[in-house]
Amino acid sequence: MVKFCVSLLIFCCFGTARAQNSSTENQETQKDSIKKNFFLKQIGNGYFPTKYFNFDLRYLVKYNQFEGLRTGLGGVTNKTFSEKFRINSYLVYGFRDHAYKYSIGGGARLSKNTNTWLNLSYTDDLQETGSSNFLTDTRFFQFFEPRLLNIDLFHKHITKTLALEHQLHPQVSSVAQFSVSNVEPTYNYQYVLDGDIYSKFHLSTAKIAFQWSPLETSEKISKEKKESFPKFTLQYTKSIKDVFKSDFNFSKLDFKTIHRIAHKNKNLSEVTVVAGVAGGNTPLTHLYHAYPNNINKETILQRFSVAGITSFETMFFNEFFSDKFTTVQFKHFLKPFNISQRYKPQLVLITRYAIGDMKNPERHQNIIFGSLKKGYTESGFEINKLLFGFGLSFTYRYGAYHLPSIGDNVALKFTFNVTL
Structure with missing residues (x-):
């Protein structure tokens, strides 16, 4: 009887120790999993996290036609x-x-409840x-930003x-900003106004x-779930002459909305509308293009490059x-082709439309450009994630701005999509 009791006691102690060890191992595994998910999420947002400082991956390596290779920390x-x-x-x-x-x-938090x-x-x-740029836009990061490769029209600014x-x-965020800038185009440009010629200028601008x-909730924000759609953004800019030696009076009103519709068959439709209007004496640096992406x-x-996400x-x-100007972009993402567990290319149908105009084009000297008043249209498709995140894009330009040579209306490019 004594032997039986001693054996039972040893068995219970051993079982308890094993259970405690198993529980500890599970907790450590969960902690490692949480740390790994947090790290991957930070990398996906463009940050390499350390204890006190998160390095921003956007500044590591970029390339454009003016700077060539651009790198830093x-x-x-x-x-x-x-x-x-x-x-x-x-x-x-x-x-x-x-x-x-x-x-x-730097920044100082004035209120935690209202962020x-x-x-x-x-x-x-x-x-x-x-x-x-919209002040309220959430941070957007791509490992590879294709439009940057071909941009050559920049202006320097000290702001x-x-x-x-x-x-x-919970559904409405806001940003108010006041800035003072010295602006100098890197290209041969002059803005002519009332007999005065400006090749560089000072601007004092207030933005809100x-x-x-509308579908966002406090619970979604706190749990950092996926973004809710639709989203509506409105921004007003006012440049004030003679404030801190500002040269021009002008105002801008910009609007953007994005909406995504998930279908029962796992297809996804996305509509993006962007519009803007500038009034007053506005130099070219602060006017609008429609995010072109053709060399x-x-x-x-020779024009074969990499397609952007929202560019023409x-x-x-x-x-x-x-x-x-106003641009409307429609994308329809078909359900990925389930070829294998890891190989799932996806077909995306795309149509884009832009319309715009310029009131006083003669004020902008030494640069030649056209008007969008007849309406610009292009359509095409992408086949994404064919190999290592790369795919193919085909787009065709038609309508009022169709060019005489068929080849000039065609854009054939790579696409690049990586999801962590």
Whole structure:
């Protein structure tokens, strides 16, 4: 009887120890899995996380026609460093223009409940002429940004910025910003106004932007689930003459909406509408293009490059500029072809339309461009993820801006899609 009791006691202790070891192993496995998922998510967002500082992968390697190879380092402090303060900066170098560009900034959190931040920054860098950015846009990262390879029209700017971020509602985010900039085009450009000629200029601008996501909830934000659609963004910009030696008075109103519809057959439709109007004395640097992505070369093979995500693939760079424009893009993603567990290419049908106009094109000297007032149309398809994330894109230009040579209306390109 004593032997039986001793044996039972040993068995129970051994079983308990095994259970504790198994529980500990499971907890360690779960922790490792959480750490791995967090790391992959950070990499997918374009950050390499360390204890106090997250390196920004956007600044590592880029290429464009003006700077050539552009490389450097940048990043932002994380919550381990502080939940109330943050510091963000970058330093890059262009090997073709032999120039450093940099930015240094920081922010202080004024309210946790409304995610209110007051931010300051000083930036000395380049910006693509005619590009429009929304202050409320969420961070977007691609391992490879195809449009950058072919951009050649940039302007230098030294900009001092003061901005306030504020979550008005779980569905509404807002940003207000005031900035003072010295702007100098890198190309031969002059803006003529009332007999005065400007080859570089000073601007003081105030901006306010709102983004409304009607299906967003506090629960989705806190759990960091997938984005909700539709999204509506409205932004107003005002340049004020004589404030901090600003040269021009002008205003801009920009709008964007994105909506995605998931179908029962696992197809997905996406519609993107972008519109903008500029009034007053606006230099070309702050007007609009329609995100063209076609190189100015003779043959289809010479123009063979990589397709963008929201760009017009058959529209040549610097072909059109507008002071008012609207673009509509429709994409229909068919259910991926289930060839094997790992090999699932996907067909995407695409149609794009742009319309715009320019009120005083004669003010913009030493640069030739056209108008979009007749309406620009292109359609095509992509077959994505054929091999190592690469696919193929075919787009055809037709309608009012169809060109005499058939080959000039065709864009054949790679696509590149990687999902972590």
